[in-house]
Amino acid sequence: MSTRLVPRKSAAQVAAALGDTRVVLISGARQAGKSTLVRVVAGDRDGERRDLDKPQDRAAALTDPVGFVDTEGLLVIDEIQRAPDLLLAIKVAVDEDPRPGRYLLTGSSQLFGMAAAPDALPGRMETIELWPFSQGEVDGAPDRFIDAAFELGADLRIESDIPRAEYAHRIVRGGLPEAVNRSDPRRRARFHDAYVQSLIDRDVSQLADIQRKNELRRLIRLLAARTGTIVHADGRLRSDLGLSRPTIGRYLQALEEIFLVKRIPGWSRNLGTRATASPKMIFVDSGIAAQEMSVDARALLRPGAPFGPLLETFVLSELARQRSWSETMVDLYHYRDHSRFEVDAVLEDRRGRVVGVEVKAASTVGTDDFRGLRRLAERLGDDFVLGIVLYTGTTTLPFGDRLRAMPVSALWHAKPDE
Structure with a gap:
């Protein structure tokens, strides 16, 4: 089979969630296609993207979490489990500005199973599981x-x-x-x-x-x-x-x-x-x-x-x-x-x-x-x-x-x- 963009069944769910929910998390196994799905759904929306697998992005997130999440448009953060304390900064941001579709996160670990992850976003975040291809x-x-x-x-x-x-x-x-x-x-x-x-x-x-x-x-x-x-x-x-x-x-x-x-x-x-x-x-x-x-x-x-x-x-x-x-x-x-x-x-x-x-x-x-x-x-x-x-x-x-x-x-x- 040649490499091609495979349409994902979850794309419509992610797009709908961004329309009415402040924070959306795409959670699933590594290399299941989360980053590709994010590119498809985010499309040409105004915003920024950061990847916590990159040492420089992770260092910035750990040093200044409030400044890291301070943005006007959609902010995409890949592999959020690498800096779970960011969730507290995101909570403060979405409580001050409750517009839907502010943050799109991806994670390769079940976020709230992690000992270091604060229970920060009840009622503010929708989680969508992304599995490998069906x-x-x-x-x-x-x-x-x-x-x-x-x-x-x-x-x-x-x-x-x-x-x-x-x-x-x-x-x-x-x-x-x-x-x-x-x-x-x-x-x-x-x-x-x-x-x-x-x-x-x-x-x-x-x-x-x-x-x-x-x-x-x-x-x-x-x-x-x-x-x-x-x-x-x-x-x-x-x-x-x-x-x-x-x-x-x-x-x-x-x-x-x-x-x-x-x-x-x-x-x-x-x-x-x-x-x-x-x-x-x-x-x-x-x-x-x-x-x-x-x-x-x-x-x-x-x-x-x-x-x-x-x-x-x-x-x-x-x-x-x-x-x-x-x-x-x-x-x-x-x-x-x-x-x-x-x-x-x-x-x-x-x-x-x-x-x-x-x-x-x-x-x-x-x-x-x-x-x-x-x-x-x-x-x-x-x-x-x-x-x-x-x-x-x-x-x-x-x-x-x-x-x-x-x-x-x-x-x-x-x-x-x-």
Whole structure:
């Protein structure tokens, strides 16, 4: 694929936020395209731009934060986590002059997870997550699966001509723009390796006291082998790494705050149990997970390869991308009960309606693949909109009331009636 400007689904959200909000933060992984998105959205607006990855800009920000943010037009500040005390100066500025669209910030760490970041901007700032490219952004496809599933329910139908090998290619490619633009798998692998090492050397060190970086790299590889599963800071991780539970917990938190991994909480209708249900961990980018597991697209198709866990990670990360721009506001969970009924993804809207998604890395589907979805439907009754098994086949098949098997490509090709 040749280098090109890929339109981002989040661009409209950022532009709308600048129209009515004083401070807008674009938050996401390094090299996910934040700076490019800023250039597109800011366009020819009057204003200035500063990059806190540049030593001279960072020094000025730390020396004179009030003077640094003093500007009439739009001020763009890249990598705001490098000088979090600027938020206090921004708070003072927007309280004195509450015009919308004054500051557009980008950050490669979850800002308020940082110990040094003051809780300065409640009610003044809107945060928009920017993930690596979605499949729909790369292909120019609708990326409206969430909206379509809630609007159409069991009437949703998708046919596909994508073979299983193509899904393997998409998994190992991932969505980071630099990786997408590299057609040579070996060069892409080099990029993914360097990317992870750069995160360890630069970003993680800002967030956690890392004594031995080699252990952190080993932890990342162990986590890749467990992607799509419930991960605890004790048990096998402790024995494999020889680190204490608090240390592993601190490292896991840091990896989440730099957008390398994401934890998907467990779902329950009892609001009090949601926060305590064990979360499932996925890699934000399936290409990085595949590289850390040392598998390429061809190897992924061999018997015994981790196609299933990586496909689940791929699907969950696509859903997480879409929920950041879908018109239907949903939360993303997974489901697992004491009887070991499981559903890979549970999407719940603000009205309490639910779409369940199970992932199967095979070209055929059987009734047993709907076991967890049937349990979810029994619990929810009329609030259960649709249960889908996403598989690597090509057609939509019915498996009972509000239960369907559907090609994985429905994630980016489905759209609601318009």
